[in-house]
Amino acid sequence: MSWLDQVAWNEKGLAPVITQEFSTKQVLTLAWMNREALALTAEKGHAVYWSRSRQKLWHKGEQSGHQQQVKSIRIDCDNDAILLEVEQIGGIACHTGRHHCFFNKLIDGQWQATEPVIKNPEDIYS
Amino acid sequence: MSWLDQVAWNEKGLAPVITQEFSTKQVLTLAWMNREALALTAEKGHAVYWSRSRQKLWHKGEQSGHQQQVKSIRIDCDNDAILLEVEQIGGIACHTGRHHCFFNKLIDGQWQATEPVIKNPEDIYS
Numbered sequence: 001m002s003w004l005d006q007v008a009w010n011e012k013g014l015a016p017v018i019t020q021e022f023s024t025k026q027v028l029t030l031a032w033m034n035r036e037a038l039a040l041t042a043e044k045g046h047a048v049y050w051s052r053s054r055q056k057l058w059h060k061g062e063q064s065g066h067q068q069q070v071k072s073i074r075i076d077c078d079n080d081a082i083l084l085e086v087e088q089i090g091g092i093a094c095h096t097g098r099h100h101c102f103f104n105k106l107i108d109g110q111w112q113a114t115e116p117v118i119k120n121p122e123d124i125y126s
Numbered sequence: 127m128s129w130l131d132q133v134a135w136n137e138k139g140l141a142p143v144i145t146q147e148f149s150t151k152q153v154l155t156l157a158w159m160n161r162e163a164l165a166l167t168a169e170k171g172h173a174v175y176w177s178r179s180r181q182k183l184w185h186k187g188e189q190s191g192h193q194q195q196v197k198s199i200r201i202d203c204d205n206d207a208i209l210l211e212v213e214q215i216g217g218i219a220c221h222t223g224r225h226h227c228f229f230n231k232l233i234d235g236q237w238q239a240t241e242p243v244i245k246n247p248e249d250i251y252s
Binding site: 003006016018020024025026027029030042072073074075076077078081083094095096098101102103104105106109110111 | 151200203222
């Protein structure tokens with residue numbers, strides 16, 4: 001049995017993937033993979049996700065250059081969530097131009113942005 | 127508009143929650159919350175999840191004593207994933223008796239357990 005078959009893919013054939021920066025241990029993103037995306041991630045050594053909005057494989061960094069180089073791949077105790085450790089090329093994981101996607105923090109009953117935009121998204125994706 | 131209404135709950139009314147240990151920055155678990163679980167987590171100051179297998183609220187640690195004391199609550203750029211920073215009481219987040227749930231690592235094409243069992247689950251849940 002392949003390690004890929006041991007993943008408990010959900011009813012849509014997907015699993016959530018936590019991506020954590022290897023050097024800082026900061027959680028960068030939560031994204032999704034299907035079987036093919038996980039196979040490609042292991043084979044290529046960079047993160048390949050399944051884009052639920054575009055319904056296609058998404059080689060992270062294909063447009064922005066902000067590739068994620070994989071250091072380790074882990075799975076949880078019930079085999080339905082994946083944890084990637086990566087080095088984030090360019091230091092920007094978020095499409096808003098921030099270091100990571102979890103920049104809104106609950107403070108006094110409101111979500112408040114606590115992280116700066118490093119690069120204007122128009123400059124990243126132009 | 128309440129901060130709870132700003133979460134992009136999925137078609138089942140849930141959002142995935144990454145729980146990270148505040149002191150070590152280790153990713154402990156991926157779990158799920160509904161609106162009520164998130165409200166209770168913020169109100170009580172300890173992690174309350176939605177158990178998909180039991181279909182009910184799950185005050186983490188209610189049986190084991192391994193409560194998670196919340197240090198911060200964050201949401202991602204598209205409002206559909208949550209990141210908790212917690213202190214893990216008892217040092218055990220996983221029902222297998224391990225520190226965290228991501229103890230299986232992909233090595234040479236196989237998922238291999240890389241973390242010790244700290245406490246026998248039979249002793250945790252008896």
